[in-house]
Amino acid sequence: MYIGDYLGRRELYSPDQEAFVDYGRNPVLRLTYREANQRANQLANFYLLKGIGFQDRVAILARDGIEHLDNFFACAKLGAIHTALNWRLHWRENLEIIKQTGPRALIISADYVEQANQILGELTSQDNPLEVMLCTEVSGEFEGLDYHQTLADSPADPVVEDRVDHETIAALIFTGGTTGMPKAAQISHRMIAWNTLNTVIHDIRHDDTYLNVFPLFHTGGLFVYTLPQVIFGGTTIFVPHFDPELILDLIERESVTVFAGVPTMYQIMTQAENWDQANLSSLRFCTSGGAPLPVPLVQQYTEEKKIHFKQGFGMTEFGPGIFALAPEDAISKAGSIGRPNYYVEALIKDTDGLVLGPDQIGELVLKGPSFCSGYYDNPEASDEVVDEQGYFHTGDLAKFDPEGYFYIVGRKKDMFISGGENVYPAEIEKALYEHPAVHMCAVVGMPDEHWGEIGVACIIKKPEAEVDKAEIIDFLKQRLATYKVPKNVILLSDLPISGAGKVLKRELKEIITKKEL
Numbered sequence: 001m002y003i004g005d006y007l008g009r010r011e012l013y014s015p016d017q018e019a020f021v022d023y024g025r026n027p028v029l030r031l032t033y034r035e036a037n038q039r040a041n042q043l044a045n046f047y048l049l050k051g052i053g054f055q056d057r058v059a060i061l062a063r064d065g066i067e068h069l070d071n072f073f074a075c076a077k078l079g080a081i082h083t084a085l086n087w088r089l090h091w092r093e094n095l096e097i098i099k100q101t102g103p104r105a106l107i108i109s110a111d112y113v114e115q116a117n118q119i120l121g122e123l124t125s126q127d128n129p130l131e132v133m134l135c136t137e138v139s140g141e142f143e144g145l146d147y148h149q150t151l152a153d154s155p156a157d158p159v160v161e162d163r164v165d166h167e168t169i170a171a172l173i174f175t176g177g178t179t180g181m182p183k184a185a186q187i188s189h190r191m192i193a194w195n196t197l198n199t200v201i202h203d204i205r206h207d208d209t210y211l212n213v214f215p216l217f218h219t220g221g222l223f224v225y226t227l228p229q230v231i232f233g234g235t236t237i238f239v240p241h242f243d244p245e246l247i248l249d250l251i252e253r254e255s256v257t258v259f260a261g262v263p264t265m266y267q268i269m270t271q272a273e274n275w276d277q278a279n280l281s282s283l284r285f286c287t288s289g290g291a292p293l294p295v296p297l298v299q300q301y302t303e304e305k306k307i308h309f310k311q312g313f314g315m316t317e318f319g320p321g322i323f324a325l326a327p328e329d330a331i332s333k334a335g336s337i338g339r340p341n342y343y344v345e346a347l348i349k350d351t352d353g354l355v356l357g358p359d360q361i362g363e364l365v366l367k368g369p370s371f372c373s374g375y376y377d378n379p380e381a382s383d384e385v386v387d388e389q390g391y392f393h394t395g396d397l398a399k400f401d402p403e404g405y406f407y408i409v410g411r412k413k414d415m416f417i418s419g420g421e422n423v424y425p426a427e428i429e430k431a432l433y434e435h436p437a438v439h440m441c442a443v444v445g446m447p448d449e450h451w452g453e454i455g456v457a458c459i460i461k462k463p464e465a466e467v468d469k470a471e472i473i474d475f476l477k478q479r480l481a482t483y484k485v486p487k488n489v490i491l492l493s494d495l496p497i498s499g500a501g502k503v504l505k506r507e508l509k510e511i512i513t514k515k516e517l
Contacts, residue, residue: 003170003189004077006230007037008158014233021254024065024240031066033233039066040073042151044159047078047105050132054079054163057101057172061085061094061116062109063240067136067147068216069226071107072171076189079161082171084217086182088421089481091115093182095122101172101184101376102129107147110137117142166190172376173219175316175422184376185316187219192227194370195319198341199228202310202324203285208234210258211250213242213265220289224260224312224320244272248280255282260312262290262420264452266297280305285327287312289320290420290452292408295334313337313408317385318392319370322346323406336405337398344368346406348398353387356399361409364398365391414505416445416453421483423455425505428486431479432457435472437465442495442503443486446512455486456512460495467491490515 010019010033019036022029031039052058058080060071068084075082083103085094098106098119108116113135123130133144170189174182210229214221216238229236237254239246242265251259261269266288269275286301289312301307308327314320323346325338340346347355348362356362371392374382385393395412414425425443432441440460445453457476461467469489476485496507 002076002164002166003192003227004073004079004159004161004164006076006227007033007040007073010230010233011037017233018235019230020066020069021235021237022066023238023246023250024063029066036066036069036073038156039070039151040077041156041159042154043070043074044077045157046150046154047074047080047132048159049154050105052078052080052104052132054161055081055169056105057081057083057103058105058107059083059085059098059101059103060107061087061112062107062136063087063111064212064216064221064238065109065136065240066238067107067109068222070151072222074159076164076170077159077161079164079168081169083184084171084173084222086174086215086217086481087112087115088215088483089182090479091118092122092479093481095119096181097174097184098123098129099127100181104129105132105134106130107134108136108142108144110135110139113139113142164189166193167373169373169376171222173222173316174217183378183381186373186376187223188373191319191370191372192223194343194368195223195321196228196231198319198321198343198370199225200232201342202321204228204232204234204258205284206232206234208232208257208284209237209254209282210234210260211237211239211247211254211256213239213247213259213261219314219316220260220320224287224289224314225258242268244269245274248272248274248278251283252279257282257284258287259283260287260289262452263288263293263297264290264419264450266293266301267450270297270300278305280307283307285310289313290417292335292337293330295331298330298334311336311338313406315394317372318344318366318368318394319372321370322366325405329405333405336401336407338406339404340406343370346400347391348400349391349393358402359399361397361399363412364394364396364406364408366394367391414444416455418445418448418453418455418483419451423453423484425455428455428457428476428480428484431476432459432472434479435475437461437467439463439465440495442505442508444505444509444512446488446509448487451487454488455484456488456490457486458490458492458495458508458512460492 015034134147171187172184311325313323323337448454496504
C-alpha cells in the first residue's frame with residue numbers, strides 16, 4: 001500500500017517500459033519507468049534539502065502534465081501530502097485554500113504566473129505558509145526557482161520515509177462546498193490502494209495505453225486509471241486540456257486502448273472536424289462518468305466507431321471506482337450508474353436511517369476500505385457525513401432495481417453537474433446577494449444538450465434598481481470559477497416559497513421551463 005514505492009517497483013520490473021507521455025511539452029516528453037522514478041526521487045531529495053517532509057503539504061497549480069506525477073510520487077516517498085489546486089477556480093478561492101491547508105511549497109506552470117502573483121500579493125507575512133516556489137518557466141514576472149533546473153541539480157538517490165503506513169495521508173483532493181468553501185478530502189495510501197484494486201479487477205491489462213483528459217486535481221484524473229496503470233506497468237498519456245480533434249488523432253497515433261471522459265466530451269468529439277475519418281479501432285473500451293450517458297450517443301459510437309462503453313460513478317470522498325455499468329448493459333440499463341464495485345457496500349436509507357428495498361428512493365450511503373480519512377482540519381464536517389453504522393452519506397437521492405442496478409434520481413441540497421463539474425447553487429446565490437440590485441435570488445440546474453446541465457439564476461431585483469443580465473453574469477465571473485457562473489439570468493416578480501420560507505426549486509424549474517417554451 002506504500003504509494004511512494006510504486007515507481008520504484010516498476011523500475012525493477014519494467015525499467016524501459018514507457019510510463020508517461022506528456023503532450024503539453026514541446027517536443028512531446030516520453031518517460032520510461034526508470035526515468036519517471038528518477039524524477040520523483042530528485043524532487044523528493046530537493047524537498048528534503050528544504051526541510052519539507054512527513055505530512056507537509058506541497059501544492060501545485062498547473063494544467064495536466066508530468067509535474068503532477070513528479071510531485072505526487074515525490075510526496076508519497078516522503079510521506080508528504082500532494083495538494084493539487086483547481087485551476088478553474090477564481091484566484092481568491094485558491095487563496096483561501098492555501099490559507100486553509102498551509103502548503104510549504106508551490107509548483108506553478110507558466111500560464112498561472114498571474115494568478116500566483118495575485119495570491120502571493122494577498123498573503124501577509126503572518127498567513128503566508130509558502131517557503132519554496134517552483135515555476136515550469138521562470139520569467140521576471142515570478143520570483144521562484146526554475147522547476148526543470150531544480151530537478152536537474154538534485155540527486156536521484158532513493159528516498160524512503162519509515163513513518164509512512166497505510167493510513168498516512170497521501171493527497172488532498174477538493175470537493176465543492178454548499179457554503180462556498182471547498183472541503184479537502186484526505187486521501188490515504190490505503191484508500192488509493194483499495195480504489196486501485198476496485199479498478200484493476202474491472203478489466204485493466206498490463207499492455208494498456210490510457211489517454212487521460214480528466215483534470216489531475218480531480219480524483220478521476222489522478223486515480224481512475226492513472227495509478228492502476230502504474231501498478232500494471234501500462235502507459236498513460238496526458239494532454240494539457242481537452243481538444244476533441246487532438247484526442248481523436250492521438251487515439252489512433254498512440255494506439256490507445258482505454259479512454260475515459262464525461263458525456264459532454266463524447267458529445268463534442270462527434271462534432272470534431274476529423275470525427276468521420278477518425279480510426280478508433282485500437283480502443284478496447286471507453287468509460288463515461290459524471291452523468292448518465294445518453295442512449296443515442298452510445299448508439300452513435302457503437303454504430304459508427306464500434307466502441308464498447310463502460311459507465312462509472314465515483315466521488316472525491318470514496319474514489320472514482322464506486323459503481324460500474326458493463327458495456328452489455330449500456331442500453332438495457334440506460335440511466336443507471338451500475339452495480340457497486342467489488343469492495344464497496346451500497347445501501348439506500350431513508351431520513352430515519354432505515355434501509356430501503358428495491359425501487360424505493362432514499363439517500364445513497366456507502367461503506368468500504370476506499371473511503372477517505374475525513375476532511376482536512378474539519379472534524380465537524382467529517383462527523384456529519386458518517387452515521388453510527390459507519391456509512392458515508394453521499395447526499396445523492398437514489399434507488400436500485402431488483403437486479404441490483406443503482407440509479408441517481410436527485411441530489412440533496414440541489415447540487416447539479418455541468419460539463420462533469422459539481423456545481424452548488426448556494427455558493428452562487430451567496431455571490432449574487434453581494435450585488436446591490438439583487439433583492440432575492442435562487443439558482444437551479446436545468447437540462448442542457450451541450451453541458452448536461454447549466455445554471456439558471458432567478459432574481460427579484462430591489463425596487464427601482466436596474467438589472468442588466470450581462471452585467472450580472474460579469475459580476476459573478478469576478479467572484480467565481482467560470483464553470484459555476486449561470487448561463488442564463490431570469491428576472492421574476494416573486495419566487496415560489498414554502499410555508500417554512502424556503503424556495504421551492506422544483507416549482508421554480510417548472511416556471512423556467514414555461515418561460516423558455
